[in-house]
Amino acid sequence: MSEIRLRFAPSPTGFLHIGGARTALFNWLLARKEKGKFILRIEDTDVARSTKESVDAILEGMTWLGLDWDEGPFYQSDNFPLYREYVEKLLAAGKAYKCYCTPEELDRKRELAISEGRKPKYDGACRDLKEERPGAPFVVRFRAPLEGTTAFDDLIKGRISFQNEELDDLIIQRTDGTPTYNFTVVIDDVSMGITTVIRGDDHVNNTPRQILLYEALGCPVPEFAHVPMILGADKSRLSKRHGATSVMAYRDMGFLPEAMVNYLVRLGWSHGDEEIFTLDELIDKFTIEAVGRSAGVFNPDKLLWLNAHYIKTGDPERLAGLLLPFLPERGVDVTGGPDLTAVVRTLQDRSRTMLEMADGTVFYYTSDFEYDEKSVTKFLTPAGRELCAEVAARLEKADDLSHDAVAAIFEGMCADRGVKLKDVAQPIRFALTGGAPSPAIYDVIGVLGREESVRRIRRALSL
């Protein structure tokens, strides 16, 4: 069997959004699984709406998710001569014809049809025109069959069929000579040798027209797989009012790409009871047939849970690197402070996003924070002060600040003084962190180091 060739073909009119990313992911996974090719094509025939910024944003999003492409990016705007050639070919074969109807005329007919309760499809006024009208502006329409049915076996949805009479003669070339979408996709998918088209659900209605075009061109029809839409909590199409829809916005909100990939793939696809998948596992286990047929609601809570999981189990060093961009805006400067990787280790279990983790780093790198007055009286009671002073003294003599060693110091003190751990840990936590929820206090001391820990305790005691 020949190599499978798939493509992701976004139009560069905005950033890479959640839905597009999932479509790209499914294409990529199948390509990797079947050892085929994954091709990136930019659909920028709408010159007015397409921007370079959007192209960059889409590539950035793909790269962030780890979806690399084997060929491209190709730009449809580079293929205009090719499309023109095919239009001529169809025209010469009588499979397309020139239509001189003006947009105004068409609008009028459409309105009329709707008001009379008829289908608003092209009436075929120019379909059988005997002669050309030199100099007159025209569009080129595809001569679609009037009867019969066009059907295909969707890899996800099963057999879908349409009555040809429902389809009208679509415009393949505009008055200005530029080609239209339904035509360019077909030409490109043919010329790029695409064997399988995985795309959004919103394209099912375009599929029969495209199949007819393949047939008119005498080209093999690819397989189709239409992936269901992603909806917001109110079951309407996912949009800004449901929250961020840009993939990169999630990076900026402190999400890890592996969490996003894992979430996206599980939205509409499953493998038994499994929830957590690495990219490699996905390549191994993914099948397009297992993708569900119904639309799914985007659930930020579950994404958050996955993100927490990947932060918890992630490599601290890598996380430290990813954390860096979030620190300046919090006034955190790691130079001269505790080792960031060590800091990350204490925060992994309690951070659901890198943003939360970044917040958690602040006290480590702020040695002159303010102590809240109310809390001072709450934690630094006479007894608390006494205990803190002794901890400082014992810490000063300690040469090992490993978790176990610090634990031994605290436990030893509790035994000597006959107090509960809580009685000493809480005042110390307050002295070291300013009272914020913090990682385990033994670890905080270990990360802060002896000098800084003692200094902070003495400073609190001086209040």
Added chain:
RNA sequence: GGUCCCAUCGUCUAGCGGUUAGGACACCGGCCUUUCACGUCGGUAACAGGGGUUCAAGUCCCCUUGGGAUCACCA
């Protein structure tokens, strides 16, 4: 409105004729505990409705209802 698609806990889903309808997120309890978390144990919660087919239907068929997509010289 026409056409097309879809329908299991609130959400993502398992189920592919015979199950106490399973898992996950969220939620609610217990435990753990130096704060906050993590973790752990347990709990609430679903086959949209109606007809068939069958010894047997969440699973197959039809209808109803509900939801979504699409009907451009946009992609």
